[in-house]
Amino acid sequence: MTLRTSVAAALLALLAGVVAALAWRRAENPVASDTLAWIATAHQRGPVSYRDPAGAISPDGRWIAYSEGRFLRVRPAGGGAIVEFEPGGSQIRHLAWSPDSRTIAADGHTTPTSWAIYDRIAATHRPLWPERKDAGSLRQLAWSPDGRQVAAVSNGRDGAQLWTVAADGSSADAKTIGKPLTYPAWTPRGEIACVSTVDGRPRVTLPCGGAVLPAHPDRDAFGPLAFSPDAALAYVALANDAGTVDLWQIPTTNGGTARRLTSFSRDTYAPSAARDGSVVFKVQSYRTAVAVASAAGGPSRPLATFQSETPSWDSSGKWIGITYGTWRRIPDDARYPDIAQDAGIIAADSEELASAPAKIVHDSSSEDQSLCWSPNGEWIVFHSHKDQSDDLWIRRANGDTSARRMTMLGRGAEAGWPRWSSDGHWLTFTGASRTTHRPAIYVVGMDQQSGSVTADAREVLLQALDVDVFHSEWIDAGRTLAAIAKEEPGRHVIFTVPRDGGDPHIVHRFASEHDQPGLGVSPDGRQFAFVAPAPDGFFQIFALPIGGGTPRQVTTDASDKTQPAWSPDGGRIAFTVWSYEAQFWRINAARKD
Secondary structure, eight states, X not given: OOHHHHHHHHHHHHHHHHHHHHXXXXXXXXXXXXXXXXXXXXXXXXXXXXXXXXXXXXXXXXXEEEEETTEEEEEETXXXXXXXXXXXXXXXXXXXXXXXXXXXXXXXXSSTTOEEEEETTTTEEEESSTTOTTGGGOEEEEEOTTSSEEEEEEEETTEEEEEEEETTSSOEEEEEOSSOEEXXXXXXXXXXXXXXXXXXXXXXXXXXXXXXXOOBSOOOEEEEXXXXXXXXXXXXXXXXXXXXXXXXXXXXXXXXXXXXXXXXXXXXXXXXXXXXXXXXXXEEEEEEEEEEEETTOOOOEEOBSSOEEEEEEOXXXXXXXXXXXXXXXXXXXXXXXXXXXXXXXEESSOSSOBSSOSEEEEOOSSOEEEEEEOTTSSEEEEEEOGGGOOEEEEEESSSOOOOEEOOOOOTTOOOOOOEEOTTXXXXXXXXXXXXXXXXXEEEEEEETTTTEXXXXXXXXXXXXXXXXXXXXXXXXXXXXXXXXXEEETTEEEEEEXXXXXXXXXXXXXXXXXXXXXXXXXXXXXXXXXXXXXXXTSSEEEEXXXXXXXXXXXXXXXXXEEEEEEEOTTSSEEEEEEEEEEEEEEEEOTTOOO
């Protein structure tokens, strides 16, 4: 057992008692607290990292299956050894048990949308329905109670479709529903329910896309769904006044009063039900805070007590740009691009930890993040989904707060963290390639005196290197770029390339499951700062000569790090300390006390 595993086991044992005692709050008609039990925790592979681990209880109630990045874990619900599988090619975002409690369907097999069947006993997995060309378009699979069919949703030419597919893939039927729908779920009676948009609001519908399942109070619903063994109750996450979601049970016949089952400070959602009447649900635990350490190595010093990430420095070294906000997982995703993230600034050398931004740069209803300053300190560029975009925006660093859009990649571009060259003439960022649609490097010409664009954004083409680029930086005054990218699942590469593209120079290859880790370059252009798994089991900051060589570990404290950024004087590295988990809890929802 590794040090991290043993420490984690002790902490989780303590966490189960502490959270049950402190985080649980009595709700209307509450379930008795002695029916609540922690059964597993899935560790995410980086902040957001797209998105939460999936998890569900087996129909017989004996097993919990959950994902950690590309890895599927199965273990006894009461504790015990984990069944290990070979990793898939992409993150597992959805899984579904078959009624036999032996096999599990999960996405992420080779691509995010491809599915596999995992066998708990044989510890193997294989493609699901390899003969069906439409299998990759199906989302959110759910098994029928008799195991003979699978329900799924897809986006058809004429709108959302509800699919029913024979378990062996031999036949299928697709029904177009005249409204958006998500998360189909079978009732024990063999009906299919789902969350569907009715009059602009998400509601539980039974049958899927049909009548709204009446409940009091009437609140927005967020899947997945589950049903009690007698089909009398539906379990679903409903919105609350705090901007998160709680788990509720809703009567399936004759309307009636819904009953809130949980009341945590974070999202409580994704129920799955066993035949014994127990329900397993998920609680998001997402924490980030900006910290700093000496570039020579030494202890980390936190800079903020509130949720903050993606640090960048101003040219004086006195201020650090941050992304801050609650990052509510479920409501934010459902209302994309309206995400609770904003751009702000904190002091780099304050004696007191910041409890809020010293200055707000941009605060809109949409996602605003990852700011950087122009070298002369006159302008700030940041990423935003403002006005339904997914681009870079610019505003003055002081005075006029109005922002204008400076790139036109459009929705789905995933424009990454911008970085300004030291001569003030160029910006680099990452975004979806206009040809391959994979993450690529872009550059845009700039005049830092006027803040105007002198050359539209263009992709930097790489020769003989097939990668998904996470982040790009400048090594010198606008001539050479450095980048970190995923070369294959679980393998990262750091390289340099001329601004005009060409043959990349490979500096370092290493194994890591951490997506979107960021990259820093020292102000003298001689060293990289990057994130990699350390022998202690944590993601730590490492330094590496630009020309390659042996990495030097910079941070050593027992926490995961990401997104390194070098200070202008070269003496410090700022980064994000993060903890992102999904905790799975079991509740005896059938009890009436």
